[in-house]
Amino acid sequence: MPTDLKYLAVHTMTNKPWTLRQCVDAYSQAGIGGVSVWRNVIEPIGVDEAARMLKDSGMKVPALVRGGFFPAATSSDRQKAIDENRQIIDEAAAIGAEMVVLVVGAVPGMSLAEARKYVADGIGALLPQAVDRNIKLAIEPLHPMYAGDKSCINRMREAREVCEQLRSRMVGIAVDVYHVWWDPDLQAEIELAGKQHTLFGLHICDWRLNTRDLLTDRGLMGDGCIDINKICGWARAAGFKGLDEVEVFSDNYWAMDQDEYLKLIVERYQGLNV
Amino acid sequence: MPTDLKYLAVHTMTNKPWTLRQCVDAYSQAGIGGVSVWRNVIEPIGVDEAARMLKDSGMKVPALVRGGFFPAATSSDRQKAIDENRQIIDEAAAIGAEMVVLVVGAVPGMSLAEARKYVADGIGALLPQAVDRNIKLAIEPLHPMYAGDKSCINRMREAREVCEQLRSRMVGIAVDVYHVWWDPDLQAEIELAGKQHTLFGLHICDWRLNTRDLLTDRGLMGDGCIDINKICGWARAAGFKGLDEVEVFSDNYWAMDQDEYLKLIVERYQGLNV
Numbered sequence: 001m002p003t004d005l006k007y008l009a010v011h012t013m014t015n016k017p018w019t020l021r022q023c024v025d026a027y028s029q030a031g032i033g034g035v036s037v038w039r040n041v042i043e044p045i046g047v048d049e050a051a052r053m054l055k056d057s058g059m060k061v062p063a064l065v066r067g068g069f070f071p072a073a074t075s076s077d078r079q080k081a082i083d084e085n086r087q088i089i090d091e092a093a094a095i096g097a098e099m100v101v102l103v104v105g106a107v108p109g110m111s112l113a114e115a116r117k118y119v120a121d122g123i124g125a126l127l128p129q130a131v132d133r134n135i136k137l138a139i140e141p142l143h144p145m146y147a148g149d150k151s152c153i154n155r156m157r158e159a160r161e162v163c164e165q166l167r168s169r170m171v172g173i174a175v176d177v178y179h180v181w182w183d184p185d186l187q188a189e190i191e192l193a194g195k196q197h198t199l200f201g202l203h204i205c206d207w208r209l210n211t212r213d214l215l216t217d218r219g220l221m222g223d224g225c226i227d228i229n230k231i232c233g234w235a236r237a238a239g240f241k242g243l244d245e246v247e248v249f250s251d252n253y254w255a256m257d258q259d260e261y262l263k264l265i266v267e268r269y270q271g272l273n274v
Numbered sequence: 275m276p277t278d279l280k281y282l283a284v285h286t287m288t289n290k291p292w293t294l295r296q297c298v299d300a301y302s303q304a305g306i307g308g309v310s311v312w313r314n315v316i317e318p319i320g321v322d323e324a325a326r327m328l329k330d331s332g333m334k335v336p337a338l339v340r341g342g343f344f345p346a347a348t349s350s351d352r353q354k355a356i357d358e359n360r361q362i363i364d365e366a367a368a369i370g371a372e373m374v375v376l377v378v379g380a381v382p383g384m385s386l387a388e389a390r391k392y393v394a395d396g397i398g399a400l401l402p403q404a405v406d407r408n409i410k411l412a413i414e415p416l417h418p419m420y421a422g423d424k425s426c427i428n429r430m431r432e433a434r435e436v437c438e439q440l441r442s443r444m445v446g447i448a449v450d451v452y453h454v455w456w457d458p459d460l461q462a463e464i465e466l467a468g469k470q471h472t473l474f475g476l477h478i479c480d481w482r483l484n485t486r487d488l489l490t491d492r493g494l495m496g497d498g499c500i501d502i503n504k505i506c507g508w509a510r511a512a513g514f515k516g517l518d519e520v521e522v523f524s525d526n527y528w529a530m531d532q533d534e535y536l537k538l539i540v541e542r543y544q545g546l547n548v
Contacts, residue, residue: 108483108498109499111501112458113458143418143419144418144419144456145417145485147456148481148482148483148499149499154456157458158458181421182418183418184386184387184429184431184432207421208422209382209422209423211419211422211488214485214486214488224382224422225382225422225423227385
């Protein structure tokens with residue numbers, strides 16, 4: 001059974017060469033159910049036009065990407081990060097997004113444990129606004145290879161611990177298979193996130209063997225070694241009802257004709273059994 | 275207080291352009307206490323000559339690197355891996371090494387959990403010989419970015435679980451800060467390994483921010499973000515009495531004059547407080 005495209009969302013960054021207009025038109029025409037929006041495609045046109053465009057399309061907008069980067073050496077820099085995130089939450093509300101994805105940050109020379117405290121503090125400070133705007137905040141655990149300066153949360157467990165500390169229906173987890181597929185606790189943590197109602201997002205792509213670059217060499221589903229069907233199955237079993245978001249950073253795919261690439265994305269998605 | 279060079283060992287792969295002869299002469303002359311030997315430098319001269327050379331040097335030989343790669347799709351391929359490891363254990367005994375470091379392997383398309391069963395089976399099959407030759411087998415957890423095809427053991431916990439299953443004084447763990455520095459359970463697992471007498475090896479190097487390559491862009495101590503003093507302190511507190519082994523794969527450093535590079539290694543090691 002091919003997977004129904006209404007359950008598919010594509011991140012604008014996946015088609016990096018395209019404007020938001022081009023993404024929205026192409027995804028709509030393909031019958032894709034949702035679009036997750038990176039801030040760089042809003043910037044040239046402004047949030048009002050982006051909001052109109054997305055509303056007119058009728059597509060769902062699972063996520064605005066990305067907020068976060070809470071840890072910093074000084075309290076004034078930490079406050080700056082919180083202020084920046086407030087603006088991002090407002091943007092998310094304006095474009096009708098369900099959640100803001102948080103890449104939580106890390107600071108070289110600061111222990112990851114200390115950084116995680118600032119993450120919890122930062123998200124905590126945003127909660128009243130998130131509740132008011134009805135915008136969920138989704139912590140995205142990033143692969144340990146990003147622990148140096150991008151994320152002090154590298155497994156679902158540390159994301160869960162922040163959720164358990166903050167105890168808000170607006171704080172949860174975005175699970176990206178690229179980052180967490182290797183985690184021996186993944187199935188148990190997904191089950192637990194289901195029970196705790198924190199399974200907010202599910203990002204799919206693949207881990208290429210012989211990955212050439214730590215940032216821009218992700219694979220499309222089927223290019224690599226991740227058992228995507230299995231992980232998506234765990235999420236479904238845990239009650240996840242959101243869209244399957246395709247988020248791929250890839251110099252190779254960005255160099256392709258993007259219409260051809262989108263056909264390939266659709267084909268690969270329909271080849272899954274999720 | 276500069277760190278005493280008698281506690282330092284260098285892996286021959288760190289000075290990849292050098293032969294074993296060059297490594298042994300240069301390390302001895304610098305007053306370095308140990309040399310861990312990669313099999314590629316034995317191959318051109320044979321194990322007897324390597325053994326003589328090492329014995330004459332008076333240096334300790336913490337490890338022969340590397341055995342492992344146990345998981346395979348067929349039982350005959352798994353048996354081949356075991357046979358290969360038998361030869362490696364004999365080589366280790368011949369050169370007077372204390373342990374064989376095991377990079378345990380992984381097979382794309384096989385779940386990491388299944389692969390770990392084959393790892394335990396494989397090591398179990400080697401135990402009588404390891405006991406007979408008095409060669410320790412040290413499981414090296416590899417960074418999750420190597421889970422695709424190099425190692426199904428990516429945290430100390432999974433290494434510990436194999437040790438707990440096999441319950442042999444000859445099976446333990448080689449902790450390389452590059453692979454495990456990010457693990458929130460690291461301190462607890464090192465403590466536990468101390469109690470379980472499985473802390474066999476300690477490899478030091480650094481994680482470069484903006485790492486350019488997944489294999490050959492490691493940093494020398496001080497080049498990156500790992501708190502080496504802290505991790506080595508945990509190992510000391512857990513009773514680790516072995517040498518600090520410098521293992522760095524780096525195209526950049528391999529391109530340097532290797533005598534100058536060795537001076538830098540010594541300088542960086544003496545700058546630690548471990």
